Amino acid sequence: MDIHLVAVGTALPGPPVDNSTLVARFGMPSVWTQWIDIFVGTDTRHFARDLATGEVRQSLTDLCETAGRRALAEAGMTGAEIDMIVLGTATPDLLMPSTACLVADRLGIDGVRAYQLQSGCTGALQAFDIAALALRGGRARTALVLGAETSAHHLDLDTDLAGAPPEVQVNAMLFGDGAGAAVLDARPRPGAPVLREVSCELVGAGRAPGQVVPWYGPADEIPDGPPVSEDFKRVEQAALPMAESALTSLLEGLGWKRTEVDYLLPPQLSGRMTDQVTEGLDLTGAQVVSRVTEIGNTANALPFFQLERLLPQLEPGDRAVGLSVEASKWIAASYAIEAPGADWEEI
């Protein structure tokens, strides 16, 4: 059975924030602006929290609603036609209810599976995987898949970033907020791009986490200083081999040659790391679809921003592969999209 990717929608909060604005806001030396240009390679990003007032502009639910509404409109469908909703996020608005359930209500989706994956960068692909399992199993005909992040709980505007260790400073420049949604349809949709495969594989055996993000409840005290910790160096070292291994498995499973890949949707860790990965992958014939310089690492929202760029470019017969690397406990993920060519047989 073909699973069609019929529409994608995205949402970004507030205006783009450039490096000099960010550097000024956190009282960093102005030389940092060039430092970020050279060593991070991300120009702008968006935040769900207003940097001047501290006010939360949009919740994760808000962003997901907008992205979901856009994807549904693009698909020419209503929420009532959606058979399941699956969201991947590392930053839910609440622990309960899940954001997936709240978004479902806003979009008129009810009486169906509403699942939310707690994960970092690979959560959106996990959501695609679960939707694909349900569609292939005949348990649903349509699905709304979402991935989204907001840093509102984490972006502490009172942090002394100038006095923080480098890995904390780098983190503040890497990430951005946003949401994305895609409509999948397992019914005949001649010509629509097909989600050929999704794979999410834990590869964390014996490896210390590369990113640790705690949360706090009423029995806790929030410690001073930024507690989101990421081992940037180890992530940088691991990204290419993990992406390479995920790509190799994906292509082998599909029987695709490297020269047959027309588009590459790479991990978007930072502008610099994304370049390292795309240059290292031996996919020289593939056009790279990356949004990292404009929106930073939007984690679970990222694949949708790439897909909305990809879909209008796809010609019949085109093949695209997407790769995602999660540093938390190390998950390597991949997926493949194919635009039906003239000889395509709908199954």
Next chain:
Amino acid sequence: MDIHLVAVGTALPGPPVDNSTLVARFGMPSVWTQWIDIFVGTDTRHFARDLATGEVRQSLTDLCETAGRRALAEAGMTGAEIDMIVLGTATPDLLMPSTACLVADRLGIDGVRAYQLQSGCTGALQAFDIAALALRGGRARTALVLGAETSAHHLDLDTDLAGAPPEVQVNAMLFGDGAGAAVLDARPRPGAPVLREVSCELVGAGRAPGQVVPWYGPADEIPDGPPVSEDFKRVEQAALPMAESALTSLLEGLGWKRTEVDYLLPPQLSGRMTDQVTEGLDLTGAQVVSRVTEIGNTANALPFFQLERLLPQLEPGDRAVGLSVEASKWIAASYAIEAPGADWEEI
């Protein structure tokens, strides 16, 4: 394809805490002990946090490891034989890495899907559903499904419970900590109980959440007082109709008559609410398997505590149904287990 439920394991932290201990610990009037007996109907529960010292005894990861290890041992399997791990929880240790990934590493599970559902009471059934989708789709042969809760982030021992509103006081008596795990196997296992069906349905359209649980990050301040809010009255009113509706759909889908159900694994909201649900369901021929008086509402861990009681009692041909009701944004869930009889044809 038959999905076999080959083994179950559970874990409880610390000693059982009875009502008089809890009442004394929180400085409530001693008449509360009888009040809980009559109106809540839960005798004891276990906590991952030491009530005397405030020390966290066991993390969610610790409890899941123990439960998972017991389930694997009972199944005569090692982690290396597990093709996927799925955890449902409302109280992860961290936002990242997921507890599912950390438990996988401890149990020797690697190179496979490791998913974690963020949800309340129905998260374990969501995990069963996703595992079943992957097994039926031939994407895995075996799965370790987990459900677990710890209240360590929420159980604020400095709370003035005596001065809190009744719904907050009740919440403190309802919940308990624990973890459970089950091994599913889609390979031939003659005679092993079969997971016939799982269903998790969002029924929250237009309804305000019945339970709200926030979390906090470094950009937040934790407000004074217990912030976990549950509308106990609305949950009490909704539990029976939601359970009844989930049961009706489940039995219709399976073609089972009510008189053919041998065991009922009811929602375990409180001793009193569980009685109301079991008495209202018109399943008079079914034996009720409930653990609520000993362990309270352990949310996502609950189904495993019921299953470990059920499995040794099952005779060939026996049929059991489990029901779960989540108040957050209102999810009704159900599942069915059948022990193969003499005329069973393995598929």
